[in-house]
Amino acid sequence: MTLFYSVKFSLKTTTPRALDVKVSPLVFCFREGALELLEPVDERELAASDNVLFDKKFGDTIRVTYVDLVSGEYVAKVLTYSVPEEAKLVIELIKSEGDIERRYVLLYAKRDSSYERVLSTPLSDLALREIARVASVCYEVLKPLTKY
Amino acid sequence: MENLAPPSAKVDYTRLLDAKAEDFAKIAEELRPKLMPKLGIDYTVELDTKPPLKEGETHIAYTLSVCPECLALLVARIFERDGKVWIRKVCPRHGEIEEIYWGSYELYSKFREWQYDGKGVTTPHVPLEAPCPLNCGLCPRHKSHPALVNLVATNRCDLSCWYCFFFAERAGYVYEPTLEHIKYMLKRARELRPFPAIALQITGGEPTLRDDLVEIVKIAKDLGYTHVQVNTTGIKLAFDPDLAIRLRKAGTNVIYMSFDGVTPYTNAKNHWEVPYTLDNLRKAGLPVVLVPTVIKGYNVHEVWDMIRFGLKHMDVVRGVNFQPVSLTGRMPRKEREKYRITIPDVLKEIEKQSEGQVRVEDWYPVPSVVPISLFVEALTKQAKIELTTHFACGAATYLFKDDGEVIPITRFVDVKGFLKFLERKAQDLASGKNKYIVMLETILRLGKFVDLSKAPKRLRKSRKILKLIYNILVRHDYSSLGEFHYNALFVGMMHFQDLYNHDAARVQRCDIHYVTPDGRLIPFCSFNVIPQLYRDRIQRAYGIPLKKWLELKGEGASPAAYKYRRNIKKLISGEPYRRHYEGIIDIDAISYEDHVMASKKFGVPVIE
Numbered sequence: 001m002t003l004f005y006s007v008k009f010s011l012k013t014t015t016p017r018a019l020d021v022k023v024s025p026l027v028f029c030f031r032e033g034a035l036e037l038l039e040p041v042d043e044r045e046l047a048a049s050d051n052v053l054f055d056k057k058f059g060d061t062i063r064v065t066y067v068d069l070v071s072g073e074y075v076a077k078v079l080t081y082s083v084p085e086e087a088k089l090v091i092e093l094i095k096s097e098g099d100i101e102r103r104y105v106l107l108y109a110k111r112d113s114s115y116e117r118v119l120s121t122p123l124s125d126l127a128l129r130e131i132a133r134v135a136s137v138c139y140e141v142l143k144p145l146t147k148y
Numbered sequence: 149m150e151n152l153a154p155p156s157a158k159v160d161y162t163r164l165l166d167a168k169a170e171d172f173a174k175i176a177e178e179l180r181p182k183l184m185p186k187l188g189i190d191y192t193v194e195l196d197t198k199p200p201l202k203e204g205e206t207h208i209a210y211t212l213s214v215c216p217e218c219l220a221l222l223v224a225r226i227f228e229r230d231g232k233v234w235i236r237k238v239c240p241r242h243g244e245i246e247e248i249y250w251g252s253y254e255l256y257s258k259f260r261e262w263q264y265d266g267k268g269v270t271t272p273h274v275p276l277e278a279p280c281p282l283n284c285g286l287c288p289r290h291k292s293h294p295a296l297v298n299l300v301a302t303n304r305c306d307l308s309c310w311y312c313f314f315f316a317e318r319a320g321y322v323y324e325p326t327l328e329h330i331k332y333m334l335k336r337a338r339e340l341r342p343f344p345a346i347a348l349q350i351t352g353g354e355p356t357l358r359d360d361l362v363e364i365v366k367i368a369k370d371l372g373y374t375h376v377q378v379n380t381t382g383i384k385l386a387f388d389p390d391l392a393i394r395l396r397k398a399g400t401n402v403i404y405m406s407f408d409g410v411t412p413y414t415n416a417k418n419h420w421e422v423p424y425t426l427d428n429l430r431k432a433g434l435p436v437v438l439v440p441t442v443i444k445g446y447n448v449h450e451v452w453d454m455i456r457f458g459l460k461h462m463d464v465v466r467g468v469n470f471q472p473v474s475l476t477g478r479m480p481r482k483e484r485e486k487y488r489i490t491i492p493d494v495l496k497e498i499e500k501q502s503e504g505q506v507r508v509e510d511w512y513p514v515p516s517v518v519p520i521s522l523f524v525e526a527l528t529k530q531a532k533i534e535l536t537t538h539f540a541c542g543a544a545t546y547l548f549k550d551d552g553e554v555i556p557i558t559r560f561v562d563v564k565g566f567l568k569f570l571e572r573k574a575q576d577l578a579s580g581k582n583k584y585i586v587m588l589e590t591i592l593r594l595g596k597f598v599d600l601s602k603a604p605k606r607l608r609k610s611r612k613i614l615k616l617i618y619n620i621l622v623r624h625d626y627s628s629l630g631e632f633h634y635n636a637l638f639v640g641m642m643h644f645q646d647l648y649n650h651d652a653a654r655v656q657r658c659d660i661h662y663v664t665p666d667g668r669l670i671p672f673c674s675f676n677v678i679p680q681l682y683r684d685r686i687q688r689a690y691g692i693p694l695k696k697w698l699e700l701k702g703e704g705a706s707p708a709a710y711k712y713r714r715n716i717k718k719l720i721s722g723e724p725y726r727r728h729y730e731g732i733i734d735i736d737a738i739s740y741e742d743h744v745m746a747s748k749k750f751g752v753p754v755i756e
Binding site for chain 2: 048055065070
């Protein structure tokens with residue numbers, strides 16, 4: 001099993017700008033050609049040392065950074081997923097609601113004992129087709145993601 | 149703390165001299181990882197302590213900042229006390245650091261309403277590996293695209309200002325990229341998406357010391373930079389009218405000229421040369437923006453006179469852009485309080501000194517113009533440049549001259565109402581409303597935001613102001629912008645940070661960047677505020693030791709050959725001097741001895 005980390009949070013800020021946003025992820029892996037939704041095996045408070053992890057997830061997707069997070073009132077958790085060894089690819093779906101309404105899909109490939117991001121794009125039919133091409137899987141497998 | 153890069157992070161300068169653009173890319177790839185700040189070596193992360201809130205203080209927000217002593221990354225608290233905004237951080241090793249952040253909480257709250265965040269950069273030049281602001285390059289988390297890119301053309305300077313540590317002799321090396329190297333750097337900034345850089349400032353040192361400055365302008369224009377400005381003291385331009393003409397012909401749009409006051413006491417840098425520079429720029433048809441650095445107890449009493457000087461010479465002066473001082477280097481609190489001034493303090497001074505002709509409420513923060521971009525973007529379905537810098541970074545207004553009267557734009561345009569209206573219309577367009585209906589609504593409503601009876605006569609005639617706004621917004625005819633600027637003086641303010649008031653939320657939104665020789669783009673307030681990790685580290689790595697420089701270029705390239713010596717007698721007796729300062733200062737009240745003393749005290753020798 002390889003560990004994969006994601007983050008969920010809710011945030012209210014006034015400075016430098018007013019923001020009220022709730023963000024939750026869904027994590028999938030591919031196994032035997034099928035998409036499998038993973039459940040977190042652990043959940044803990046986001047720590048200051050997670051600042052780079054946070055920015056890697058959200059800095060260039062929904063454009064919320066750790067500096068934004070600490071500026072306001074927030075609840076943030078780091079979710080740990082255990083990914084089966086045979087799964088070489090992980091898909092993370094980031095959904096933000098509130099003042100930032102966006103859905104992002106991120107594709108990770110296994111490198112040694114961790115997962116490295118290879119693609120990140122707003123969720124769309126076209127994006128899923130591109131991911132299907134990169135991941136060499138059938139688009140139909142990914143199609144259900146559009147309903148999240 | 150020196151924080152210099154390891155010796156391996158240094159280029160053998162002989163590799164740089166004849167290298168081609170592609171070679172620079174290779175050198176940069178090798179060097180960049182070594183030059184990036186390193187955790188545990190260059191900085192530490194100490195985010196566990198939240199600074200306390202004390203009696204009589206109201207919390208505003210937290211942010212991240214750095215310790216001025218050891219560069220530890222810290223949590224900082226922004227709070228209100230006595231109607232002002234402050235920032236406080238606590239370093240485990242160096243204790244509590246508190247600094248004034250903004251001189252008015254009321255204005256801070258008003259400006260905050262205008263914060264918009266940008267689209268960032270989709271093609272960052274460095275991976276995200278460290279916390280902000282210790283990962284600059286631009287990194288993927290950066291929120292604004294560049295509005296202005298700075299290129300340091302040289303660190304040589306013909307002056308030796310007492311407070312500067314940047315110029316070649318003090319730095320111990322010459323940093324002066326070759327034209328091929330510059331081409332590589334400027335291309336890197338053009339590679340950025342969604343908006344490639346389009347505005348460039350060539351700066352220094354003193355860029356006019358380069359014989360090939362005009363070539364740099366041409367390179368920038370060829371690469372697609374539509375706006376090129378040269379940041380200079382203007383001294384060389386005062387004596388070289390041909391340089392002004394050649395710069396203009398090459399495509400320079402504006403000269404960005406230091407101008408710290410109207411008297412020799414406050415502006416010993418270029419007080420005597422400015423009249424001659426302006427005359428040469430006039431002849432060349434090359435406009436200028438005056439750039440005063442404002443320091444408490446030094447030149448604050450002249451802020452309105454500096455604007456008056458700009459208004460007097462509006463035929464060539466396009467703007468006055470004040471920069472409240474950034475206190476670089478280490479400075480005890482008492483000393484900082486002596487010099488520190490913030491944007492609201494300068495605005496209040498302008499109101500006081502102008503006797504209410506320009507009031508604090510006439511100013512708007514930089515991102516307040518974002519609704520214009522949003523509206524045009526929604527109308528044309530083409531991405532537009534957005535000035536999404538932090539609301540506390542800058543302020544601006546326009547002043548019109550009308551029969552000797554000064555009229556700020558806010559006196560005849562309901563700026564707030566108009567911008568909020570445009571924002572709503574942009575939302576209408578984004579949600580699919582018919583564009584022609586929105587355009588019609590805009591035309592019908594325009595008049596409601598303009599009080600023609602209070603507008604300058606020139607803009608009142610045939611409802612010209614309305615036509616100009618219509619042309620800019622609906623027809624996207626930007627030549628109208630030029631017409632709008634005619635007879636209007638842009639007055640701006642940009643407060644660059646220092647280690648004491650440093651706020652990472654501002655850095656992340658910065659839209660003034662430096663392009664570096666290793667192909668990075670670094671926000672102004674990282675490049676200059678943490679020079680040991682950015683400016684000095686990078687330029688030293690790409691620099692040539694002073695001694696080697698002289699061996700290469702010959703004794704004619706020695707500082708002694710280009711350092712400026714001032715002939716005050718000649719300058720003050722010339723007709724341009726009196727013509728430019730008449731009505732602004734009492735010229736005859738300043739003795740020759742006072743002139744000489746001011747220049748010498750500043751560090752510029754005087755000859756006769």
